[in-house]
Amino acid sequence: MAKYITAQQVSIGKQIEPIKMIQLMSPNEWEELVEEWVGLKYDDYKVERLAGAGDMGIDVSAYLTNPKENPTNYKWECYQCKRYAQPLSPSSMWIEFGKVIYYSFIKKYPIPKKYYLVGTNGIGTTLSMYLKNPPKLKNELKIQWDKKCKSEITKSKQIPLKGDLLVFFEKFDFSIFDKISPKIIAKEHEIHRNHLLKFGGSLPSRKIIEEIPLVEEDKHLRYVNQLIKAYDSDSKDLVEKVENIIDSKYERHFNTARKSFYNAEELRSLTRDNLPEKVYQNFKDDIYEGIINTSEDSFENSFKKVKAVENESTKIVLHSNPLKDACRPIDQKGVCHQLVNDAKITWVEDE
Structure with missing residues (x-):
């Protein structure tokens, strides 16, 4: 099919790579991008972005079933968005793992089917190795709980890992934790109508x-x-x-x-x-x-x-x-x- 080449396509020159622009995004811009990308995956379902304090460890959620129909046992996925200057490390994420375990334990929400870490600079080697080995991730979080989670999950009280919470922890499926590369998000976001607005470039050939x-x-x-x-x-x-x-x-x-x-x-x-x-x-x-x-x-x-x-x-x-x-x-x-x-x-x- 014949294409019409516009002046914009000829004059625009080399663009900054999307992955570089992602690294310059603010936390809010990064969450918005992830929300749009998730919306492309689940256009038949509701995608929601939670903002501000008290998000209970949820930045973007994708509801695979309607929460209103079964408020205590709906299916959903969680996307934890982090805008850090360096790749995500275990030390920065123990608290996030602790939050999803604690808040699902007290039934603020069901355990998500998947819990994805999405960082503007990706995932560091050590954290990536933990995500590939759920038993090791579980054992290390248990070791780190008192230092990284006990006093940090909520400022109103301490959350020791004992009693019923410990029983819940031991049964928790740590394989739900995974990662998604920002390169994948940038590439798959190309079909979103806001892609050019966020990353620049020209319209496709007409x-x-x-x-x-x-x-x-x-x-x-x-x-x-x-x-x-x-x-x-x-x-x-x-x-x-x-x-x-x-x-x-x-x-x-x-x-x-x-x-x-x-x-x-x-x-x-x-x-x-x-x-x-x-x-x-x-x-x-x-x-x-x-x-x-x-x-x-x-x-x-x-x-x-x-x-x-x-x-x-x-x-x-x-x-x-x-x-x-x-x-x-x-x-x-x-x-x-x-x-x-x-x-x-x-x-x-x-x-």
């Missing part, structure tokens, strides 16, 4: 629209009916349906208008998949603001109005919209017809 759908598929659309009425306002002969356009002086414009509409639709789809939700709507709003005065002027007939508005749209300079280097004049003309479809502008007032 498709060249060589064929457009058969006109039969468009007959019901408002922009087509409005074009028919615009042609009729200029024609000496009756133009009331698409068939009247064929082999007329309006056929070339009709085909060009439809092509511009589908180019704008392709840009809309590309934007939807690669940028935040409102970017394309803001682009349409910019075009609307640039053409609305012309569309409200008086013209000899509505066909002249259509052409004047289309021409005006191509003069609009998009100073700050992220699409400014990706869109072309044909897209800006196409937005005119999208706006007609949306009933934001009208070529011929409906009777």
